[in-house]
Amino acid sequence: MDIWSMTRSALENWFSSRGENPAKAAILLERLYQRGLRDFSELPFAQRVISALSEEFTMELPETVARSGDDSTEKLLLEYPDGSLVESVLMRQAYGGSVCVSTQVGCAMGCAFCQKKRRSLTAGEIMAQVMKIRRECSADIHSVTVMGIGEPFDNFDAVRDFCANCVDYKALALGEKHVTVSTCGIVPGIRAWTELPHPCSLAVSLHAADDALRSEIMPVNRRYPVREVIAAAREFARLHNRRVTLEYVMLSGVNDSTEQAEELAGLVGYGAQGREFYVNIIPYNGNDSGFTRSSRERIMAFYDVLKKRGVSVTMRR
Numbered sequence: 001m002d003i004w005s006m007t008r009s010a011l012e013n014w015f016s017s018r019g020e021n022p023a024k025a026a027i028l029l030e031r032l033y034q035r036g037l038r039d040f041s042e043l044p045f046a047q048r049v050i051s052a053l054s055e056e057f058t059m060e061l062p063e064t065v066a067r068s069g070d071d072s073t074e075k076l077l078l079e080y081p082d083g084s085l086v087e088s089v090l091m092r093q094a095y096g097g098s099v100c101v102s103t104q105v106g107c108a109m110g111c112a113f114c115q116k117k118r119r120s121l122t123a124g125e126i127m128a129q130v131m132k133i134r135r136e137c138s139a140d141i142h143s144v145t146v147m148g149i150g151e152p153f154d155n156f157d158a159v160r161d162f163c164a165n166c167v168d169y170k171a172l173a174l175g176e177k178h179v180t181v182s183t184c185g186i187v188p189g190i191r192a193w194t195e196l197p198h199p200c201s202l203a204v205s206l207h208a209a210d211d212a213l214r215s216e217i218m219p220v221n222r223r224y225p226v227r228e229v230i231a232a233a234r235e236f237a238r239l240h241n242r243r244v245t246l247e248y249v250m251l252s253g254v255n256d257s258t259e260q261a262e263e264l265a266g267l268v269g270y271g272a273q274g275r276e277f278y279v280n281i282i283p284y285n286g287n288d289s290g291f292t293r294s295s296r297e298r299i300m301a302f303y304d305v306l307k308k309r310g311v312s313v314t315m316r317r
Contacts, residue, residue: 003032003057004131005124007164008171020049029170032059036135061132062086062125074137080125084118086149088129096142101129103159104150109184110219112289120154123161130172143178147203147247152181153189163200176200182247184220185229194236202236203245203280204229208255209264217254230267237276243312249282250294250302257298261305268311278312 006014011025024045031037040053062078065085069075074090086102103126106117126146134141144166146152152159159181165171166179179200183189193199206226208214214221221229233244246268250256268277281303284293294302299315306313 001057002122002124002128003053003059004127004165005122005158005161006057007123007161008168010161015049018049018052024049026170028053029165029168033131033165033171034173061128061135064132064136067136074133076129076133076136078129078132086121086129088133088148090133090137090139092139093142097133097137097139098143098145099130099133099139099141100145100147101126101162102148102150103146103152103155103162107150108154109151111184112217112291117150117154120150121158123158123165126158126162127165127172130166141172141174143180144172144174145180145182145203147180147182151184151186153183153186153193156189156192160196167198167200177242180245182245184218185224185226186220187224187228187232190229190232190236194232194239199236199240201242201245202233203247204233205249206246206264207249207251209260209267213255213260217251226267234276243275244277246277246279247282248279249284250299251284252292252294252298254291256294256302258301258305261302262309265306265309265311270310275312278314279306281313281315283316 008025008029011028012022015024016022028043031043040050043050062080064076065079066077067074072092076088077085078088079085084105086105088102089100091098102121104117104120108117130141130144133139146159163179163181166174167176176198180203181200182203182205184205193202207217209226211221211225214226237244264279268279281299283299284291286292303313303315
């Protein structure tokens with residue numbers, strides 16, 4: 001079994017079931033995440049415990065198949081033992097590294113600009129991406145975004161456990177606001193995330209403010225219309241006093257007109273209501289899906305409309 005999948009509570013149960021002090025779970029996590037443990041034999045435990053850990057768990061990380069980027073951004077193509085491939089990205093910021101992880105091999109949501117799902121990843125396979133980047137790129141991890149390949153709420157339990165280890169002060173030790181989970185709009189998933197006592201931050205891949213267009217490029221909208229998605233996200237923002245990010249990728253001639261910007265501003269709302277969200281405009285990175293990136297002029301015109309309507313908006317580099 002993959003040690004990276006084990007939360008502190010799961011490890012405490014593992015130790016307790018063997019008649020061991022459950023406090024050893026915190027020691028194991030701290031050595032694993034913060035001291036770079038490479039072998040269970042390095043732990044300050046009795047040999048019987050080390051042998052049991054070695055027999056039941058692996059701390060294997062995926063292999064790097066390809067690596068590209070520059071001083072500010074690096075992308076790794078990672079391969080798991082079964083041959084599955086995912087991409088993970090490190091973005092170097094002035095305040096530290098931000099890692100973007102994938103949660104599935106492909107995705108089942110059918111968005112026009114994405115790829116088909118093969119399988120979901122375990123919590124440990126998601127965490128292994130972070131640990132691989134930290135080790136291979138010598139990166140100091142400041143934040144994590146669950147915005148890579150896959151729909152996180154189609155893999156809810158694994159993502160929940162991954163986030164638990166991200167924020168555990170004995171593990172990766174990131175704050176809840178430093179971990180953001182992005183969904184394409186699975187309303188029951190948003191509600192279940194809202195019900196967690198200490199959820200990480202939430203983002204919604206919106207990409208269109210009207211049902212007709214959003215359903216065309218994101219079929220999930222046929223099941224969960226855009227206003228239901230916004231209502232669920234607004235509930236999260238109010239209950240946890242934390243703004244929700246609305247991600248909006250700019251597709252030339254598809255969703256980038258000033259009229260569509262006006263519609264988006266109306267959907268987000270004005271005044272205090274609008275402050276529950278902020279919009280993150282994303283210049284599209286082209287692939288073979290048939291879409292192209294909006295021009296700089298179109299992006300700035302869209303941005304200006306939102307700003308003039310009082311919408312909090314940023315533009316991703």
